[in-house]
Amino acid sequence: MNNRVLVVVDDAFEMSTLVAALRLHEIDVIGEAKSENVAINLLRRLQPDVILLDMNIVGISAVKIAVNMRKVNQNIGIVILNSCSDLRLMGESNDDVPVGAKILIKKSIVDFTVLCTAITESKISAVEKHKVVWIDGNASFQEQGVLALMAHLTNTQAEVLRLVADGMTNAQIGRTRYVSEKSVEQVISRVAQELNVQPDGNMNMRVQLVGEYFRWLGAPHH
Template sequence: MEEKVIVVEDDAFTRLTLVATLRSQGLSVVHEGGSASTAVLAAEELRPHIAVLDLHLGEGPTGIDVARSLRRQNPMIGIVFLTSYDDPRFLNANLQPPPAGTQYLTKKSVTSVDVLIAAMKNSLVASSVSPARIQLPAFGHLTDLQVETLRLVAQGHSNAEIAKRRFVKEKSIERTIARVAKALGISHDTSQNQRVHIAKVYFRALGLNNDDHQ
């Protein structure tokens, strides 16, 4: 691949490792950084062909914000997300959708540099064909409402608290949680065990070990 690449990742060690890996494969990394605004300005000048982005860039704009800005500059730019989140909605339920043709990789799924290189190549093809909704590695079968309920349950909110936030009855939340559990293949032993399993699924989806949030 001779295409120019920009890398936007706010963790310095991860960014350095990623850039070194890409350059070892002969790729031209023309910009590397952790700032959304700097990346957009650099892309305007450097005109990269592919952007490899983290989803969470700290406070302020997200990787999706960067991706949408880059696509406005250049509708043909390939977009690859390399993130710890199994689903972008776990970062923020109100995120705008990623641009069409986006390639979405979780860091745990990248077992070799070949996986990343393949996604970068696919991003160029995908950006040149008719728009299509991106396929997420997991949780794409859950609705936005179910994902938000999953997040709130994992954060320890009671059914009553979630119902108050939603301006609905508690029974409605119970039904939503039951649907989420069924979609995730979680059996209904007791309500408490079910919520614990839902929380574990959520934290694993964030790339956290079971003990990281305790």
């Protein structure tokens, strides 16, 4: 029997195209939600087997939604769609993702069966308490190299990089993290070294790091 799926995506176009593709592949989509409150209500009322979540829901953490879903149903399968291969760059912690969850990098959906397989396996993974699994079957050698570089960043370095990308000054970052501006400068310098971002006379180091951040995040830099 096919798993019954609740889709939680806040973008109307992405929701319609995703649901249509799922149904074309004989996935039983029983509900659609654009917010956490609606999703929780549908979870209680419809009793789906699997929740399919978009990581980029505006204004709320998809990881927190997943955690709250598990509080309602501890065996609910969870599949999270994400553009970025490191949750720390989004202000999240990999350790907070519920056990058994599947995190699928969106570009992997070039082959839609990858998503269908993740949905099918997520219920078993939840029940048997498997480790969280990242799925990115289409990563190029260059992308794999970037992931290897990102893995070398400490949590502090990843957080400072995210705050730099948010437009915060060294002084603001220092106040946020209760450290000196000098310490922030040292962390930023270390991040640049770890990620092989070389000095460029035509571009500020922070601008280079922000550009790389948004490229890794899989999002445009506005």
